[in-house]
Amino acid sequence: MNIQTVSYRKANANNLSLDDPLHVTQNGKEVYVVQASQAYYEQQETIALLNLSERSLNQKGELSLNEAFDA
Numbered sequence: 081m082n083i084q085t086v087s088y089r090k091a092n093a094n095n096l097s098l099d100d101p102l103h104v105t106q107n108g109k110e111v112y113v114v115q116a117s118q119a120y121y122e123q124q125e126t127i128a129l130l131n132l133s134e135r136s137l138n139q140k141g142e143l144s145l146n147e148a149f150d151a
Contacts, residue, residue: 086111 083103089096096102101119104112115123 083110089114 081103082100083105084092086104086106089102089104096114098114098116098119101113101115103110104114
């Protein structure tokens with residue numbers, strides 16, 4: 081996990097690598113997570129699909145494994 085302070089983040093903003101999310105701390109506590117925009121959008125799509133799945137499950141009840149993977 082990549083963890084840096086706010087001061088480090090400010091001083092090195094031009095050299096920031098976002099291959100992995102950057103956890104930014106202030107006074108020893110994590111206050112921000114900086115990540116690449118593509119990773120953020122993929123994460124949001126995953127959350128939306130999970131929410132949709134949960135709503136579908138609540139409306140239709142549990143599905144068998146075969147039903148879940150029918151095209």
